[in-house]
Amino acid sequence: MxxxxxxxxxxxxxxxxxxxxxxxxxxxxxxxxxxxxxxxxxxxxxxxxxxxxxxxxxxxxxxxxxxxxxxxxxxxxxxxxxxxxxxxxxxxxxIKWLGLWLTPHNNWRTHIDYAFGKGKRALSTLRRLLVKDWDFSPKLALLAWKTHVIPTLLYGSEIWGGTASRKWYIEKCTKLEAVFA
Structure with missing residues (x-):
């Protein structure tokens, strides 16, 4: 078809x-x-x-x-x-289609902003959970970052991945990493 x-x-x-x-x-x-x-x-x-x-x-x-x-x-x-x-x-x-936000001019900023918002919410939840456990290790924190935040941020990157080389995207990633640190 x-x-x-x-x-x-x-x-x-x-x-x-x-x-x-x-x-x-x-x-x-x-x-x-x-x-x-x-x-x-x-x-x-x-x-x-x-x-x-x-x-x-x-x-x-x-x-x-x-x-x-x-x-x-x-x-x-x-x-x-x-x-x-x-x-x-x-x-x-x-339009949100299969988890990707589509815009008329293939501007991936809408999708990426949504993904970063979702990633920040996941990060906030993880921080609350990890703070309650006083003996969490850096390995556990890194595992949580890799299994919950990163997949949220990179969802659909096969399609919009070219945007990841742009300065504004790199700055967004750097700021989010700083929040987690």
Missing amino acids: GDRLQALTGPYRIRVAIYADDICAKIIANGILGLSQGLKDAVSVIKPWTDRADLHLDPSKNETITDSEITSALLKDHLEDTDIHYIAENTKPC
Whole structure:
């Protein structure tokens, strides 16, 4: 199904990621007509596939991100009288898909900020637990760091890992390490 989606032709390009029964389709178009046509064509491929697999396309789980509020409004107006109007009704500035925060311009800062917030909460919990145990060793603290905080921070790094070389990311890591020390 992913190959069929990416092979669609029109005034748009489609990139697809599929994990189990979760589908993420990125449709790139120069205008609202191309975008709405890409959405219609994508649904015309996805819907029969879900029906054959005895799955259900839940309209409430279809989320859309666009490059601007104007595009969102135009898309909603353009799809209003179609059978896929529900796609434009659930437009958001960013979407969480399989634990990754996606934004319209592939800016991973939203995801990384979320991961660091989650990492700080894990660190806070670990510190409370370790302080209660008066005889904890540095090895135990390091193990807790490696098994709880690091995986939270690096989740999905296969996709956004190029960002890790940026100065702001390195500074965030350094500050978090200092909090743990």
